[in-house]
């Protein structure tokens with residue numbers, strides 16, 4: 001029997017996303033088919049949707065219109081914003097010319113626009129949504145960036161790159177989107193050269209940041225509303241990295257354009273670690 005809260009939600013006039021409706025139907029079917037005392041060993045549904053459904057939602061949501069809306073925020077970033085990001089990055093990572101850098105979950109190029117300000121980097125941008133990549137590729141400043149289409153948080157994604165392809169793997173506002181952060185960090189561990197660096201930049205987002213098209217997603221992604229800087233380094237450590245720095249992005253957070261406090265984790269793949 002539905003709880004009164006569930007009933008209220010059902011009666012609500014608020015439009016429901018197809019994903020949410022599908023999720024609720026699956027919950028209903030799972031609840032009605034099984035005797036409560038007999039968990040189905042093979043049931044895919046546990047506490048959230050499947051990774052396949054989560055990915056389908058990303059690909060469907062970032063159509064041309066949504067990608068353009070996202071890009072409006074990125075194109076509104078000024079030199080001061082990009083310089084602040086570079087200052088935060090270079091305070092903790094020593095970049096040198098000709099190193100290979102992967103921007104994971106590159107979107108329309110928010111982080112790439114900062115990375116190209118560091119001289120001589122060979123930058124690759126990994127992004128699953130084609131409309132986002134198209135907008136990245138349309139930016140003259142990012143002409144030198146190589147783009148690859150794909151997700152990064154499943155063992156099957158490992159084939160996007162050879163082992164030991166990169167000296168630095170950086171991500172900005174990707175961690176909160178990952179369905180399987182540990183799978184992503186395991187893949188990054190393989191793609192990174194020994195001694196290479198991981199940089200994760202994210203924000204201390206609240207549950208209520210996930211609205212509109214993203215309604216309901218907060219309870220499907222483990223890092224979606226992370227209010228502590230400890231979870232990402234903890235997971236990176238579990239994935240074989242050594243933590244160099246965890247803290248706030250001082251230069252970025254000092255800007256009036258930054259609404260949600262940003263933090264950064266830098267980690268190393270230890271030498272002799274395959």
Ligand SMILES: C[S@@+](CC[C@H](N)C(=O)[O-])C[C@H]1O[C@@H](n2cnc3c(N)ncnc32)[C@H](O)[C@@H]1O
Nearest residue numbers: 105106107110111129132151152153172173177
């Ligand atoms: C919030 S946007 C950030 C984009 C960009 N890094 C920036 O700073 O503007 C997150 C991006 O990650 C991509 N994404 C989501 N899940 C992903 C995954 N599992 N692997 C790689 N990229 C993913 C999304 O398509 C989206 O473009």
